[in-house]
Amino acid sequence: MSNKNTLSKIKIIGGKWKGTNLTFYDEPELRPTGNRIKETLFNWLQPNIQGSICLDLFAGSGCLGLEALSRGAAKCVMVEKNKRVINHLAENIEKLSSSTELIHDDALNYLSSKELSKTFDIVFLDPPFDSTIYEPIMRALELNHWLSHDALIYIEARSDSSTFQIPDNWLLFREQVAGNVRYMLYSRREKKNIQN
Secondary structure (H helix, E strand, C coil): CCCCCCEEEEECCCCCCCCCEEEEECCCCCCCCCHHHHHHHHHHHHHHHCCCEEEEECCCCCHHHHHHHHCCCCEEEEEECCHHHHHHHHHHHHHHCCCEEEEECCHHHHHHCCCCCCCEEEEEECCCCCCCCHHHHHHHHHHCCCEEEEEEEEEEEECCCCCCCCCCCCEEEEEEEECCEEEEEEECCCHHHCCC
């Protein structure tokens, strides 16, 4: 059984911070992406990661956003609503001196107010598995113009979850299942234009 006062570890597995251990509180809703899935995801993203602007919604441990920065992303905005989690995440960010904007807010609330100058090339959407927020988040990303023209959107969900209503202009680029996790990468551009 998890203890919310226990610190668990995750490791950055590639890029300039490869091998760096980061800690996070063992909160019930925190489910950091496993190394095997993370390695596959970043292999998918490799042709697009350099210089990208990323958005890590439901940042939690920060493992996806920090991995992206380690591998060459220019900047990452991380959104997390749990105060204790975000305070500890701030320590990890400071430890790495990373180019990160950390926002203490509910993800849907953050997406409801658009900053006209800000769009994202890569979005990580990995809420707690029992969340019903997937589709509202996808709609907000699209309707409030948070995505760059050829953005990539990563979604992690329970493997037995029902099919989501995906925006019409999102194309499924990659999908795999590992244990109880189904993970998908969508693109807003034609599949033939994405490098393999």
